[in-house]
Amino acid sequence: MKAVTLAGPPSSGKSAVTIKAIASLKQKGVTVGVVKFDSLSTQDQQLYEKQGVPVTTGLSGNLCPDHFFVSNVEESLAWGVTSGFDLLVIESAGLCNRCAPHIQGVLAICVVDNLSGVNTPKKIGPMLKMADIVVITKGDIVSQAEREVFAHRVRQVNANATILNVNGLTGQGADELGRLLQGAPETTSVTGKLLRFSLPAALCSYCLGQRRIGADFQMGNVKKMAFS
Amino acid sequence: MKEATLELPLAQLLRQFPLAGEFFHTMGLPLPPGTMSPATYFATLDNVLLEDLALARESLGEQFTDYLSLLSTLGKGRSSSRLESITILGGHDKSNRREEFTLTVRPGEIISLVGPTGSGKSRFLADIEWLAQGDSPTGRSLLIDGFPPEPGLRYAIDRKLVAQLSQNMNFVMDLSVEEFITMHAESRMMEDIPGITRNIIALANDLAGEQFSPGTPVTSLSGGQSRALMIADTSCLSNSPIVLIDEIENAGIDRKRAVHTLVDKQKIVLIATHDPILALMGERRLVFKNGGISAIITTSPGERANLKLFEEMDAKLGAVRNALRNGERIESFLWE
Structure with a gap:
């Protein structure tokens, strides 16, 4: 089985792009399964089911979605292998720009959209900077100039990634993405593999459920801003 | 190193x-x-x-x-030197019927794409954009200057073959026209950015009719001004040798001059349109049907003569539009 991690900011078009690429792969007889990580709720389960794509959803609830993801990624792979998929797409929510879900030796994809603005590539951390493939969506509604500048800014922060434009509505570019997904290395287990970057860290009183505001109630990993 | x-x-x-x-x-x-x-x-x-x-x-x-x-x-x-030609070798349509054509286009040419929605125009563009090598759903292949392209070109985002302009596209950035063009020019690492910026703004103003200043925010341009700026910017700053124009029939700009601006800059212009004036402006038009190209029609002398007529009719309609805008009556001059 081949596996890929796919991440990107909320509403960037991760699922739309994935669904189009899977449709193209299906025509070639490739079976694909999806594990979808999200935080509070997701409609994507139904979205995938409607397309006949086997999907398992995991909701992180009050945990950091990235930490929840890494705690469940082994089991995700196992599910994919048991289900007999040719390809498993592990889609994670990318709820903060510091997300770092990519794994060494596993094909890593980041989805970003043109509408998020040309300064966005600079603001996204390891999820974008350490991806192998960057998919740029929503190119059909912004000007050519903005598409070119956006792609350029993505290259500035990740000079090595393969960048491609995919339209999640019409599917333009989805065949090409499908072809790249097929080039993912065989991955039947991630046990013992390394994350490409450390996850966002936090261990403070608020992680443990503290609600009261004030210096006396802040304990553990606490960081203070500078005011001039 | x-x-x-x-x-x-x-x-x-x-x-x-x-x-x-x-x-x-x-x-x-x-x-x-x-x-x-x-x-x-x-x-x-x-x-x-x-x-x-x-x-x-x-x-x-x-x-x-x-x-x-x-x-x-x-x-x-x-x-890098500009490309000389792009050749598209026919594949097949949705029913696997072979497309019997080899199409070579050169910079400065205008090609119209006609056919109903879903007839395969987008797929054709995707084939060009992705340098299909018999590996896309249509089985078409592309040659650049007569040879298969180097493999690295396929994903070279800064050397994309196709730039697109359509009615649905908008500026989303909160910048002035001048800042906007400057930013685009910087990303292309151009020299003499102020000079290029001035040229583009002048060209866009020329196409739009209604004037705007360098300080105007791009988001407050009218539809016509936006389209004019996009065309001027693409023709001067985009690296892509092919420009696809999609549905600019009602864009509020001088369509003919807009297309010629791109041709003058040695772009290959593809126009997806059923507007007679735009469609007949092409040297050739590709007819799409069932996912394939069913015919390639060369614009005949008769059609060229008709184009002249359509342009006169269009100019008259334009005059009527202006007269209405100015509060005039429109009784006589239709028959002049």
């Missing part, structure tokens, strides 16, 4: 790559002193700072040299 480059003092690197300093800015790092080498700088960066910026010390050196190679390829791309 990699390790050696990293050992050079930054000031020396900046002489060779004037834009290398942008790397530090992009990564959120302060600019190192000119006397310091990037290797020393990366080695001495504060751990807490790196953690906060989500950067890994061990990969910074490689990221920096990758960035320098990006700068040199971009520089090369700008000066």
Whole structure:
């Protein structure tokens, strides 16, 4: 089985792009399964089911979605292998720009959209900077100039990634993405593999459920801003 | 070259790559002193700072040299020779019927695409955009200057073959026209950016009819002004040799001049349209049906004569529109 991690900011078009690429792969007889990580709720389960794509959803609830993801990624792979998929797409929510879900030796994809603005590539951390493939969506509604500048800014922060434009509505570019997904290395287990970057860290009183505001109630990993 | 480059003092690197300093800015790092080498700088960066910026010390050196190679390829791309021709070898339609054509197009040519929605126009563009080599759903192949393209070109985002302009596209950035063009020119690493910016604004004003100033925010341009600016900007600043124009029938600009602006800049212009004036402006038109190209029609002398007639009719309608705008009656001049 081949596996890929796919991440990107909320509403960037991760699922739309994935669904189009899977449709193209299906025509070639490739079976694909999806594990979808999200935080509070997701409609994507139904979205995938409607397309006949086997999907398992995991909701992180009050945990950091990235930490929840890494705690469940082994089991995700196992599910994919048991289900007999040719390809498993592990889609994670990318709820903060510091997300770092990519794994060494596993094909890593980041989805970003043109509408998020040309300064966005600079603001996204390891999820974008350490991806192998960057998919740029929503190119059909912004000007050519903005598409070119956006792609350029993505290259500035990740000079090595393969960048491609995919339209999640019409599917333009989805065949090409499908072809790249097929080039993912065989991955039947991630046990013992390394994350490409450390996850966002936090261990403070608020992680443990503290609600009261004030210096006396802040304990553990606490960081203070500078005011001039 | 990699390790050696990293050992050079930054000031020396900046002489060779004037834009290398942008790397530090992009990564959120302060600019190192000119006397310091990037290797020393990366080695001495504060751990807490790196953690906060989500950067890994061990990969910074490689990221920096990758960035320098990006700068040199971009520089090369700008000066690289223009392509001479693109050839599309027919594949098959949705029912697997073979397409019997070999189509070669050259810079400065206008080709119209006609056919109902879903007849395969988008797929045709995707084939060009992705340099199909018999591996797309249509089985078409592309040759550049008569030969299969080098494999790296397929994903070279800064050397995309097709630029697109359509009615649905908008400016989403909150910048003035001048800032906007400057930003685009910077990303293309152009020289004489103020000069280029002035030219583009003048050209766009010429196409739009209604004037706008360099300080106008792009988001407050009218539909016609936006379209005019997009065409002027694409024709002067986009690296792509092919421009697809989709549905600009009602864009409020001089359509004929807009298309000729692109042709003058040696673009291959593809127009998806059923507007008679635009469709007949092409030397040839591709007829799409069932996912394939069912015919290639060369515009005949008779059609050219009709085009003249349509243009006269269009000019008359335009005059009527203006008369209405000015509060005039429209009784007589239709028959003049």
